Amino acid sequence: MFTAKILLLGSGELGKEFVISTKRYGCYVVACDSYANAPAMQVADESEVFSMLDAGALRNAIEKHRPDFIVPEIEAIRTEVLQDFEDKGFTVVPSARAASLTMNRDRIRELAATELGLRTSKYRYAESLEEVREGAEHTGLPCVIKPVMSSSGKGQSTVRTPDQLELAWNDAVANMRGDRKKVIVEEFIAFEYEITLLTIRSREGVSFCEPIGHRQERGDYQESWQPTPMTEKLLDDAKEMARKVVDNLGGYGIFGVEFFVTRDEVVFSELSPRPHDTGLVTLLSQNLSEFDLHARAVLGLPIPQVRLHGPTASAVILADREAERFTIQGLSNALVLGSADADVEVRIFGKPTTRKHRRMGVALASGGTVEEARERARQAASRVQIGYEP
Numbered sequence: 001m002f003t004a005k006i007l008l009l010g011s012g013e014l015g016k017e018f019v020i021s022t023k024r025y026g027c028y029v030v031a032c033d034s035y036a037n038a039p040a041m042q043v044a045d046e047s048e049v050f051s052m053l054d055a056g057a058l059r060n061a062i063e064k065h066r067p068d069f070i071v072p073e074i075e076a077i078r079t080e081v082l083q084d085f086e087d088k089g090f091t092v093v094p095s096a097r098a099a100s101l102t103m104n105r106d107r108i109r110e111l112a113a114t115e116l117g118l119r120t121s122k123y124r125y126a127e128s129l130e131e132v133r134e135g136a137e138h139t140g141l142p143c144v145i146k147p148v149m150s151s152s153g154k155g156q157s158t159v160r161t162p163d164q165l166e167l168a169w170n171d172a173v174a175n176m177r178g179d180r181k182k183v184i185v186e187e188f189i190a191f192e193y194e195i196t197l198l199t200i201r202s203r204e205g206v207s208f209c210e211p212i213g214h215r216q217e218r219g220d221y222q223e224s225w226q227p228t229p230m231t232e233k234l235l236d237d238a239k240e241m242a243r244k245v246v247d248n249l250g251g252y253g254i255f256g257v258e259f260f261v262t263r264d265e266v267v268f269s270e271l272s273p274r275p276h277d278t279g280l281v282t283l284l285s286q287n288l289s290e291f292d293l294h295a296r297a298v299l300g301l302p303i304p305q306v307r308l309h310g311p312t313a314s315a316v317i318l319a320d321r322e323a324e325r326f327t328i329q330g331l332s333n334a335l336v337l338g339s340a341d342a343d344v345e346v347r348i349f350g351k352p353t354t355r356k357h358r359r360m361g362v363a364l365a366s367g368g369t370v371e372e373a374r375e376r377a378r379q380a381a382s383r384v385q386i387g388y389e390p
């Protein structure tokens with residue numbers, strides 16, 4: 001009847017594209033999230049609504065559906081439950097350990113910096129304002145303060161003067177996820193640029209996509225592009241570090257490995273053991289998107305050499321306020337930017353409500369150069385508007 005049954009934990013835009021890729025290979029997908037009608041649910045066979053942090057509900061869903069693959073799509077999951085089911089013989093993608101380590105910044109940092117010896121920023125952990133001050137002494141200013149459990153920049157701030165430390169600590173505590181009142185204080189890396197190195201770990205070994213450059217605001221990605229010109233030496237360093245981490249984490253799937261690149265050095269930042277938001281650009285840039293590659297790696301299908309079509313960029317379409325009644329306008333105005341020499345695409349995620357800065361869609365564009373592609377993608381994104389209804 002179907003190739004494999006997948007239980008998707010988290011059903012946002014990344015999950016939606018992953019579901020489309022797996023449906024094309026004949027999978028049966030049950031999409032789960034904490035709210036109804038989430039993007040991936042709109043294209044899945046079935047859906048379940050519960051909090052992924054609710055151990056009982058998560059257990060019930062796995063037992064009810066008995067999937068071939070449990071695929072985390074978000075970070076905040078009761079990972080102990082994943083470990084239990086993995087121990088019972090279920091397959092967690094890429095592995096329960098990977099999900100658990102990457103959900104906690106301190107655990108993945110310990111693995112990368114201490115166990116694997118990768119170059120990272122200087123850091124300290126802190127569980128009180130007092131310890132935050134000590135941490136900042138160690139790293140120097142500016143420094144970056146992040147809750148150990150959070151994503152998409154939530155509760156994260158860059159501190160430039162000592163008097164800002166208290167505000168940063170309070171903000172981190174107010175926006176952290178989970179029950180650990182703990183932050184990481186990181187040395188601020190004045191990087192020239194930053195990249196996501198999409199790294200595929202499959203039965204056939206480890207392979208890489210061309211590095212993706214990106215620009216972040218408020219700790220959240222605004223635009224991304226491919227390729228990013230890098231010297232061979234720096235790219236090799238990044239690949240070696242990415243390989244070490246994914247081989248240690250184990251399992252099969254795609255990983256978004258994040259690096260800061262300075263003049264002469266690559267600094268490991270963090271990684272997602274799943275498709276990465278900045279990798280949305282691959283929906284247009286490559287013969288196989290990061291979602292196709294994740295699907296293939298998970299299902300044990302062949303992974304060919306990935307082909308980059310040419311310079312391509314993505315630019316996000318954000319809401320600017322909270323609303324339940326809204327319309328998406330201007331699609332045609334955006335798509336008309338496509339021509340014989342340049343592709344333009346828009347993906348609307350179908351999220352049922354908006355909130356300030358919530359990502360509602362993404363514009364994609366190709367160009368003769370990365371600069372040209374970025375400009376076109378930004379323009380296309382700005383032409384898509386959200387109409388808020390009273």
Ligand SMILES: Nc1ncnc2c1ncn2[C@@H]1O[C@H](COP(=O)(O)OP(=O)(O)OP(=O)(O)O)[C@@H](O)[C@H]1O
Binds near residue numbers: 121188189191
């Ligand atoms: N130590 C640092 N030095 C300089 N910039 C930093 C540092 N840490 C984070 N940033 C900036 O903030 C961005 C978000 O940081 P990070 O990836 O750690 O947060 P996140 O909440 O895990 O985001 P996501 O879940 O979207 O990946 C980085 O991509 C980078 O632009």
Ligand SMILES: NCC(=O)N[C@@H]1O[C@H](COP(=O)([O-])[O-])[C@@H](O)[C@H]1O
Binds near residue numbers: 010014073151358359
């Ligand atoms: N950086 C992580 C990331 O991009 N995650 C993506 O955003 C969704 C949540 O969006 P929402 O907060 O708008 O519901 C997640 O489900 C995932 O697809």
Ligand SMILES: [Mg+2]
Binds near residue numbers: 258270
């Ligand atoms: Mg990040």
